[in-house]
Every structure is written in C-alpha cells, then in structure tokens.
Amino acid sequence: MSKDKLTKLEKDKIFNGELIPQADALYNFAYSLVFEEARAQDLVQEAYLKAYRFIHSFEPGSNAKAWLFQILKNAFINEYRKKSRQPQKVDFEDFKDKNQLEKQSISIDIEQDVYTHMIGDEITSALNSLPVDFRVAIILSDIEGFTYEEIAKITDIPIGTVRSRLFRARNLMKEQLREYAKEKGFKELR
Amino acid sequence: MRKSHNCKDVVSQFNLMLDGELNPKEEQNMMCELQRCMHCLQEYNLEEKYRKFIQERVQKKSCPSSFLSSLKNKFEQSKDID
Numbered sequence: 001m002s003k004d005k006l007t008k009l010e011k012d013k014i015f016n017g018e019l020i021p022q023a024d025a026l027y028n029f030a031y032s033l034v035f036e037e038a039r040a041q042d043l044v045q046e047a048y049l050k051a052y053r054f055i056h057s058f059e060p061g062s063n064a065k066a067w068l069f070q071i072l073k074n075a076f077i078n079e080y081r082k083k084s085r086q087p088q089k090v091d092f093e094d095f096k097d098k099n100q101l102e103k104q105s106i107s108i109d110i111e112q113d114v115y116t117h118m119i120g121d122e123i124t125s126a127l128n129s130l131p132v133d134f135r136v137a138i139i140l141s142d143i144e145g146f147t148y149e150e151i152a153k154i155t156d157i158p159i160g161t162v163r164s165r166l167f168r169a170r171n172l173m174k175e176q177l178r179e180y181a182k183e184k185g186f187k188e189l190r
Numbered sequence: 191m192r193k194s195h196n197c198k199d200v201v202s203q204f205n206l207m208l209d210g211e212l213n214p215k216e217e218q219n220m221m222c223e224l225q226r227c228m229h230c231l232q233e234y235n236l237e238e239k240y241r242k243f244i245q246e247r248v249q250k251k252s253c254p255s256s257f258l259s260s261l262k263n264k265f266e267q268s269k270d271i272d
Contacts, residue, residue: 015265020258027253041257052265105201107236110243120249127248141209142244148211167205174240 011055018064019051025144026068032139033076033132043079047072066150069140073154106171114181122184126176134169141166195223200230208241 006014026047030040050071051058058067108115127135133155140146140154151166152159200223206212207220224231 012266016262020262023253023258023261024250028251031251037254040251041254044253044257045261048261048265104198105205105233105237107233108240109236110240115243118247120247123244123247124249127244138244142241143248143250148209163206166209167202170240173244 006056011052014055014058014060015048015052018058018060019048019068022065022068025065026072029069029139029144030072030076032128032135033073035128043072043075046075050075063150065144066146066154069144069146070154073136073156105167106174108174108177110177112181114185115177118177118180118184122180123177126173126180129176130169130172133165134172137162137165137169138173142170195226195230197227197230197233200224200227201233204230204234204237208237 023044027040027044030043030047031037034040034043047068051068058064110116127138130138136155137151140151141148146154148159148162151162155162157165200220203212203216203220204224207217212220224234
C-alpha cells in the first residue's frame with residue numbers, strides 16, 4: 001500500500017486512533033504558550049489540520065504525541081511571524097551569573113510546610129511566569145515526560161542546549177517557588 | 191582506580207538519571223556514587239521529590255469537550271482536507 005494514497009477511511013482511522021487521543025496534552029501545551037482559550041483552540045485546530053494533510057508521513061504506531069507537539073510549536077512560531085512579532089526570546093546571557101543559575105543547581109525542600117500548603121494555582125502561576133523557552137522546557141520534560149531527543153526535535157535546538165536550558169529552567173522555577181513561599185510564609189506570620 | 195568524587199559532576203549526572211537519559215550501567219554507577227556522599231544523596235532526594243511535586247501539582251488544561259467534538263465533526267464531514 002502506498003502511503004501517499006491512503007483512503008479517507010485509512011486516514012480517519014489513524015487520525016481518530018492515534019492523533020485525537022493526544023488532544024488534552026496538545027491543548028495544555030498550546031494554552032501554556034498563549035494563555036488564551038480561543039488562541040489555544042486555533043493552534044490545536046491548525047496542528048490537527050496540518051497533521052491530517054501530512055498524515056502519509058506519519059508512521060502508525062510511532063510517536064504521535066511528539067509529532068503533534070512539533071507541528072503545534074511550528075504553528076505557534078508561524079503565528080508570531082505572521083503578526084510580525086517575535087516570540088518572547090530568552091537572552092541566555094542575561095541569566096549568566098545571576099543567582100548562580102549558570103553554575104550551581106538550586107535545591108528546595110518541598111516538604112517544608114510552606115511548600116506543602118501551596119495550591120496548584122500558585123505552582124502553575126510560578127511556571128507560567130517563566131520566559132516561554134524555559135516554560136516550554138519544563139512542560140515538555142517534567143510534565144509530559146519527553147526525552148531530550150524528542151524535546152530537541154520539537155523545539156528545534158541541539159540536545160546539549162536542551163540539557164542546559166532545562167537546568168536553568170528548573171533553577172528559575174525553584175527561585176519562583178521560593179518567592180511565592182516567602183510571600184506566603186510572610187502572610188501566614190501576620 | 192576509582193575516580194575521585196566530584197559533587198558538581200554527580201549533581202549534573204543525577205539530573206540526567208532523573209530525566210531517564212542514563213543507561214542501566216550508568217544508573218548503577220550513579221547509585222554507587224550517591225552512596226559515597228551524604229551531601230549528594232540528600233540533594234538527589236530533594237531533586238526527586240521536587241520533580242514529583244511539579245508533576246503532581248502543576249494544573250493541566252483539558253481540551254474543552256465541545257471544541258473537541260466540533261473538531262472531530264469537521265474532519266469526519268470534510269472530504270476536502272488533503
């Protein structure tokens with residue numbers, strides 16, 4: 001069977017069986033990029049439309065999730081290009097030597113009272129406050145469980161950069177959580 | 191001869207291990223290395239708990255069901271998407 005000549009029935013089978021089950025993860029990823037339901041839905045729809053058009057290039061049983069995430073991320077970049085706006089870029093030089101982010105891994109004890117009392121909203125806000133590249137790194141690795149190789153493909157950066165970006169992203173996230181905890185601890189003391 | 195212990199290297203390596211990027215042999219070596227240094231072991235435990243914390247507590251947005259139904263309908267009804 002030539003994959004270029006899939007029938008509508010065959011396409012629909014792959015689409016409904018392998019691509020649609022990723023809708024929740026894909027929507028969560030889209031939302032974390034744009035923070036607006038309507039725009040997140042537009043991105044998801046566009047990603048599915050492109051996936052359907054190029055479904056012959058998808059190998060059934062392979063990694064549908066990584067493929068869709070890559071398509072969606074490209075759609076996100078194109079959306080910004082069309083509007084002649086650049087996605088929020090992270091200038092890594094800015095982070096050098098600040099809070100030792102570059103040099104040393106930061107650790108926090110999340111079993112301390114102040115962290116265990118943090119609600120999901122606060123933790124999600126801490127994540128959402130990170131620059132987009134760092135936010136995406138944490139979502140892809142820590143939330144969605146993609147490998148470095150998959151993240152490199154989705155975000156179109158070398159594996160070494162994935163590793164260093166994740167290191168910085170996690171340090172930034174811990175700093176954010178500390179700030180929230182400090183604020184919360186302070187409030188509780190009053 | 192056994193390589194001398196370097197806490198900075200160990201921290202960087204156990205992050206790879208937690209990310210699932212080490213092979214079983216490397217993982218085994220890492221676990222031995224962690225047993226050699228209380229500081230590294232504590233850091234590893236904190237990092238492991240932190241990862242779990244993020245996994246469990248970050249809220250995920252679900253795809254709205256009405257949007258998903260209309261999306262599926264569009265694809266089912268359309269004969270032109272090629």
